[in-house]
Amino acid sequence: MKLAGATYMEVQAAGGGIIFTTSHTKEASEDQLLEDFVNLSEQMLRCGTTTLEAKSGYGLETETELKMLRVLDRASGKTPLEICATFCGAHAVPRGANEEDQTKLIVQEMIPKIREEKNKGKLQNLENIDVFCEKGVFGVESTREILKSGQSIGLYPNFHAEELNYIGGVEMGAEIRARAMSHLEEISDAGIEKMAEAGSVAVLLPSTAFILRLKPPPARKMIEKGIEQYDKKSIFFSGVIVALGSDFNPNAFCLAMPMIMHFACVTMHLSMPEALVAATINSAHSLGRGRTHGAIAVHRQADFVLLEANSWEHIIYRIAGHEAIISKVFKKGELVYSK
Numbered sequence: 001m002k003l004a005g006a007t008y009m010e011v012q013a014a015g016g017g018i019i020f021t022t023s024h025t026k027e028a029s030e031d032q033l034l035e036d037f038v039n040l041s042e043q044m045l046r047c048g049t050t051t052l053e054a055k056s057g058y059g060l061e062t063e064t065e066l067k068m069l070r071v072l073d074r075a076s077g078k079t080p081l082e083i084c085a086t087f088c089g090a091h092a093v094p095r096g097a098n099e100e101d102q103t104k105l106i107v108q109e110m111i112p113k114i115r116e117e118k119n120k121g122k123l124q125n126l127e128n129i130d131v132f133c134e135k136g137v138f139g140v141e142s143t144r145e146i147l148k149s150g151q152s153i154g155l156y157p158n159f160h161a162e163e164l165n166y167i168g169g170v171e172m173g174a175e176i177r178a179r180a181m182s183h184l185e186e187i188s189d190a191g192i193e194k195m196a197e198a199g200s201v202a203v204l205l206p207s208t209a210f211i212l213r214l215k216p217p218p219a220r221k222m223i224e225k226g227i228e229q230y231d232k233k234s235i236f237f238s239g240v241i242v243a244l245g246s247d248f249n250p251n252a253f254c255l256a257m258p259m260i261m262h263f264a265c266v267t268m269h270l271s272m273p274e275a276l277v278a279a280t281i282n283s284a285h286s287l288g289r290g291r292t293h294g295a296i297a298v299h300r301q302a303d304f305v306l307l308e309a310n311s312w313e314h315i316i317y318r319i320a321g322h323e324a325i326i327s328k329v330f331k332k333g334e335l336v337y338s339k
C-alpha cells in the first residue's frame with residue numbers, strides 16, 4: 001500500500017501498521033520476542049551501534065506493554081549493547097477505544113503498574129516515556145498529561161512530535177522540558193526557537209521520512225539557529241541539538257546507522273562531521289549520556305569502532321558498504337565484534 005502511495009495513517013486505518021504489529025506482539029511469547037530482539041541487536045552491533053534506545057508501544061494494553069518492557073529489561077546482559085528503554089503505551093489508539101479512554105488507561109493503570117514494578121527493583125533499564133503526539137492519535141493536551149504522569153515516576157519525555165502534521169507538540173514539549181523529541185518533519189519556526197531554548201534534543205529519523213516520502217525536517221534551520229543568534233550578539237545563542245536515530249521499526253526496517261548518516265547528509269543537508277556528531281555524542285545526550293558516552297575522551301566509556309578505510313568519512317560515503325569496513329566494535333573498552 002505504501003509503495004502504491006497510501007499514507008502512513010491510511011495503512012493503519014486499513015488494519016496495517018502499528019495495529020497489525022500489536023496483534024502479533026500480543027500473540028508472541030516473551031522468550032520469542034527476546035530472541036528476536038537479541039538477534040536484531042546483534043545486527044546493529046555489526047553496523048557499529050553500541051548503545052540503543054528501544055520502545056514498547058506494540059501492546060497498547062497493560063499486560064502486553066509490560067511484557068515488552070520486561071523483554072527489554074531481560075535483553076540487558078544478553079547482548080553487549082547497552083539498552084535504554086522507553087515506555088510507549090501511547091503509540092496508537094487501539095480499535096474500539098478512543099484517545100480519552102487510552103489516556104486514562106495509561107495514566108491510571110499502566111504508569112502506576114510501571115511504578116510498582118520499578119519499586120520492586122524491576123524494569124531497571126526503563127528510563128524514558130514516549131507518546132505519538134499526532135493529529136488523529138494523541139493530541140497536545142493528552143500528550144502533556146501522559147508525559148507529565150511519566151515524569152512524576154522519574155521517566156524522561158522523549159516523544160514523537162510534528163511528524164505528519166503540525167499540532168504544536170514541540171511547543172508543549174519545550175514547556176515541560178522534554179529531554180528529546182523525534183521526527184519533527186512539520187516543526188514550526190517558533191518550535192525551533194523553543195527547542196533551542198529548552199535544550200531538548202531533536203532526534204531526526206531520515207529512513208522514516210524517506211520510506212514515507214515525507215519532506216525532511218529542517219535540520220539546517222535547527223543547527224543554524226545558534227549561528228544566527230550568535231551573529232545577532234544575543235546572550236543566548238544555542239541552536240537545536242540535532243541527533244540521528246535509525247528508527248528501526250516494522251515501517252522502516254533499517255538497523256544501520258552508517259546508512260542513516262548517509263541519508264542525513266543527502267536529504268537533510270548535514271555535513272559529514274555534523275552527521276557523525278549527531279549519531280554519536282548528540283544521540284548519547286538525547287538519552288542523558290552526553291557526558292559519559294558518544295566521544296573518545298578521558299572519563300568516558302570507550303565505545304568505538306575500528307574502520308578499515310582511508311578516512312573515517314567512508315563510513316558515510318559507501319552506501320550500504322559499511323560491513324566491509326567496520327572491522328571491530330568495542331564496548332566499554334572490550335572487543336564485542338570482530339569481522
Ligand SMILES: N=CN[C@@H](CCC(=O)O)C(=O)O
Nearest residue numbers: 017018132208247249250251
Ligand atoms: N510514527 C509512529 N511510530 C513509529 C512507527 C511505528 C510503526 O509503524 O510500526 C516511528 O517512530 O516511526
